[in-house]
Amino acid sequence: MSTRMSAYGYNRPTTPHIARYFEHGARFTRAYTPGGYTAIAVPAIFRGVYPRRLVWTRVLQTNFLRLLRPPLRTPSRYADPRGD
Known part of the structure; x- marks a missing residue:
């Protein structure tokens, strides 16, 4: 999933709002359920x-x-x- 999210470094701005949130919030690279x-x-x-x-x-x-x-x-x- 994160391979297509600009918030995680994808070249195109696919998730601008999430990327803006991550500038001041937490970003997790692993998640478990x-x-x-x-x-x-x-x-x-x-x-x-x-x-x-x-x-x-x-x-x-x-x-x-x-x-x-x-x-x-x-x-x-x-x-x-x-x-x-």
Whole structure:
């Protein structure tokens, strides 16, 4: 993917906004994901646990499975001064 991004040195300006952001932000050359698809990776990242430790909860209204269970706290909850 980065072989065609001007933000990573490609000759044509294919990603000017990202390149401008990288002038003052962080740029990563390697990225790893705990899951093979978003529905697994995002909850694992938010919880700070491996996907196999996530507990699935059936949502009755939609019949979908949900990974982010309300009793568990995310890192952003710990950062909230009220703890909500």
